[in-house]
Amino acid sequence: MKFYQHILALAFAIHEINQNPRILPNVTLGFHIYDSYSNARMTYRTTLDLLFKMHRIVPNYECDIQKNLVGVIGGLGSETSFSMANLLSLYKIPQLTYGSFAFKDIQILEGSSFYRMAPNAANLYVGTLQLLQHFGWTWVGLFVEDSDSGEYFLQTMESLLSEHGLCSAFTERIPQYAQLDDLDEGYGTIAKMYELFTDEKVNILIIYGGSLTFAWFKMLMFLVDPEEKEKTRYGKVWILTTEIELVSLGLLKDKVCQFLDGAISFTFHTEDVPGFKDFLRTIKPKGAQENHFLKDFWERSFDCSFPDPKESLRLNDICTGEERLDSLPADVFEMDMTGHSYSVYNAVYALAHALHTIFSERAKRKRVGGRNMGQIPALLVSQIHHLLQSISFNNSAGETVSFDDNRETVGGLDIRNVVMFHNNSFQLLKVGKVDRNALGGKEFILKDHMIVWHGRFNQVHPISLCNKHCSSGYQKKNKEGKKFCCYDCVPCPEGKISNQTDMDDCFPCPEDQYPNENKNGCIPKTIHFLSFEEPLGSGLASLALSFALMTAFILGIFIKHRDTPLVKANNRDLTYVLLVSLLLCFLSSLLFLGQPGKVTCLLRQTAFGVTFSTAISSVLAKTTIVALAFLATKPGSWMTKWVGKGLALSVVLPCSLVQASLCTLWLAFFPPFPELDTQSVLEEIILQCNEGSVTMFYCVLGYLGLLATASFFVAFLVRKLPDSFNEAKFITFSMLVFCSVWLSFVPSYLSCKGKHMVAVEVFSILFSTAGLLGCIFFPKCYIIVLRPSLNQREQLIRRKH
Structure with a gap:
């Protein structure tokens, strides 16, 4: 019944053309x-x-030469259109279809005289996908017609959904036609489908089918719930594809269909054609006995019958002819021109403009020669076919109609919102459009504020997800055996964040930032180094200065008492070198404190290495002199000539030069430099010195360890020599302290990060140096300062004997 508007659109277009002398003058x-x-x-x-x-x-x-066929319009479905095309293409008769076709079906018609008034089916896929993405619907159900085109739609849509992170909760094939006389056989299908579309998790249902698919669903609803007592349970967002018409058949036409309230429908583009509604209001069943289409439509639509002399009818059953089309429910007949009717309307005008071009050219060339302009030779039918490919005109609605290279009209689809009323009528509100060929970001336009949703949603944006969104700070983890749209939410791992919902993976912050407590944002890192202002830095600096002052004080004592036997007996010049070296060692530790710079990074390890090697070399020289001095006291010993200042110089200078050479190579080829370490500590950026070469760093430390070991070994051997001036036993203990400190330094240094590494090295420098200072010089200072009576030659000689 509802499809009768397609016929009326055809009649209206022809009526307009015949009334317009500028298109086909003298031709009807x-x-x-x-x-x-x-x-x-x-x-x-x-x-x-x-x-x-x-x-x-x-x-x-x-044989009927008055029957001039210039073109055929139809059909609505692909099967009908293909059957017609098999015959019409043999005679090059233009066929303008107004239905939608899958891409694989269009390829079959290549080379035929086939024109498509409906836009490309790709618009439907693009529009459906973008609609789902626009509202964030990831869990949708698919009902498709059990046909070849339905199978193609299902395969294409499933691929697109998967590609863009969406999932189908289920896919169900539905019969092509509504059958009321075969309910027993279809009861199992009905029960299964009822269970599917009442699933509360799936709020979005996509339906792909033919013109009668809606009638099938309406029959289903009527069978499972005739009174619609559970209509709120059916509250879904139904997405209807282009071929589905909201049409009711037979006994079901008076039943309400509130389950479709708030549906989103993709329809062929249409515009308000002036005069069409007025034309529909003039339709009356005059002469209905001759017009079988109108008679049948009228009787079915208004539930009446025209009088038949052979039958007796009740008065209420007689069609008066005064019934009005605008009084019919919208699912029986629409007063607004539908997309299919608009396509039919444009198809008629396309043929008329092609004829206009032919007649205009013939008139110009004066080839008419008295022949009736209304009689068209068969040869000109093929000319119409070729002219249609380049036809372009503006219709009465102000739109340009033309065909592209694939012989399909240029244009897109309208997106309409189905608003149902309780009197079984509805309104299709245009809320957007989709045209994949549009420019300037207008491929998909949706005015979602205009959409009226099903009453179940209370005008709140519907949600359709397999499970709740993962909030920021969490990432998705797929459930085993489930589709990727169904997942668990797990917290981001250490050091990573997620700042959006439903993120597949967390990601690390920039190098200069670190994750906050909730792992949903980044906090700028603070730059850290061992500064003089913080307690640890100030404590170490104070300790270094205190030890340096103490060393200077001891040096002053030894200089003041330089002529005393104790100072002279322990090699006065070598003692001065050792004390100055220890003083510089204490002061070199200050280079490790404060903000690292280019100069401090170059100097701190090398200054520490050279001064320490000088100090250890001096200790080694002292022990060596003690050993040689004891041997030189034996009568006739050849060692006598080696004892003296020359021996001290020959030990200290070479040993120090080796370390200085190592440091020079280090600075020349692998110079240390300041750098920012963003990885070692999560919440900090460490401003530190990159040593340039770890190998050179451990070579310097290793050489110091070698000198210390040699000093300890020699001192240990001569610790019990019977000499009042023998300080070897103090040196032995000092080397034991020194080696203990630096052996514990290596694991401590490697296990620390940031400023604590620096603190460990400064601590090792201070306490190993303090060990040397205390063990070697504190006993002597005790005698010089507190027991000067023992610092006499006579006392030392008496103690010796």
């Missing part, structure tokens, strides 16, 4: 209407009847 267009009965065999039969009408069909024989 007519039309024939044939029913395909949704059957391929009947489609072939009616197509042959259209081409070669006689008492019986004789292909390629035409």
Whole structure:
């Protein structure tokens, strides 16, 4: 019944053209209407009847020369259109179809005289996908017609959903036609589908089917719940594809269909054609006995019958002819021109403009020669076919109609919102459009504030997810055996964040930032180094200065008492070198404190290495002199000539030069430099000195360890020599302290990070140096300062004997 508007759109277009002298002057267009009965065999039969009408069909024989066929409009479905195209393409008769086709079906028609008034089906896929993404719907159900085109839609849509992170909760195939006489066989299918579309998790349902698919769903709803007592349970967002018409059949036309309230429908683009509604209001069943289409439509729509002399009818059942089309529910008949009717309307005008071009050219070339302009030779039918490919005109709605290289009209789809009313009528509100060929970001336009949702949602944006969103600070973890849209939410691992919902993976912060407590944002890191202002830095600096002052004080004592036997007996010059070296060692530790710079990074390890090697070399020289001095006291010993200042110089200078050479190579080829360490400590950026070469650093330390070991070994050997001036036993203990400190330094240094590494090295420098100072010089200072009576030659000689 509802499809009768397609016929009326055809009649209206022809009526307009015949009334317009500027298009086809002196030519009157007519039309024939044939029913395909949704059957391929009947489609072939009616197509042959259209081409070669006689008492019986004789292909390629035409006797009615008044029947000038210039084109065919139809059909609505792909099966009907293909059946017609098989015959019409043989004779190059233009066929303008107004249905939608899958891409694989379009390829079959390449090379035929086939034109598509409906936009490319790719718009439907693009629009559906972007609609789902726009509202964040990731869990959708798919109902598709059990046909080849339905299977193609399902395969294409499943691929697109997966590619863009969306999932189908289920896919269900539905019958092509609504059958009320075969309910027992279809009860299992009905029960399964009822269970699917009442699933509360799935709020979005996509339906792909033909023109009668809606009638099938309405029958389903009526069977499972005739009174719609549970209509709130059916509250879903139904996404309807282009071929679905909101049409009711038979006994179901008076039943409400509130379950579709708030649905989103993709429809062929249409505009308000001036005069069409007025034309519909003039439709009256006058002469309905001759117009079988109108008679049948009128009786079915208004539940009445026209009088028949052979039958007696009750008065209430008689069609008066005064019934009005605008009083019918929208699912029976719409007063607004539908997208299919708009396509039919444009198809008629396309053929008319092609004829206009042919007649205009013939008039210019004066080839008419008295022939009736209304009689069109068969040869000109193929010319219409070629002219249609380049036709372009503005229709009465102000839109340009033309075909692209694939012989399909240029344009997109309208997005409409279905608003249902309790009197079984509805309104289709245009809320957007989709046109994949549009420019300037207008491929998809949606005015979602205009959408009226199903009452169940209380005008709140519907949600359709397999599970709740993962909030920021969490990442998705797929559930085993489930689709990727179904997942668990797990906290981000250490050092990473997620600042959006439903993130597949957490990501690390920039190098100069670190994750906050909730792991949903980054906090700028603070730059840290061992500064003089903080307690640890100030404590170490105070300790270094205190030890340096103490060393200077001891040096002053030894200089003041330089002529005393104790100072002279322990090699006065070597003692001065050792004390100055220890003083510089204490002061070199200050280079490790404060903000690292280019100069301090170059100096601190090398200054420490050279001064320490000088100090240890001096200690080694002292022990060596003690050993040689004891041997030189034996009569006739050849060691006598080695004892003296020359021996001290020959030990200290070479040993110090080796360390200085190592440090020079280090600075020349692998110089230390300041750097920012963003990885070692999570919440800090460590401003530190990169040693340039770890190998050179451990070579310097290793050489110091070698000198210390040699000093300890020699001192240990001569510690019990019977000499009042022998300080070897103090040196032995000092080397033991020194080696203990630096052996514990290596594991401590490697286990620390940032400023604590620096603190460990400063601590090792101070306490190893203090060990040398205390063990070697504190006993002597005790005698010099507190027991000067013992610092006498006589006392030392007496103690010796």
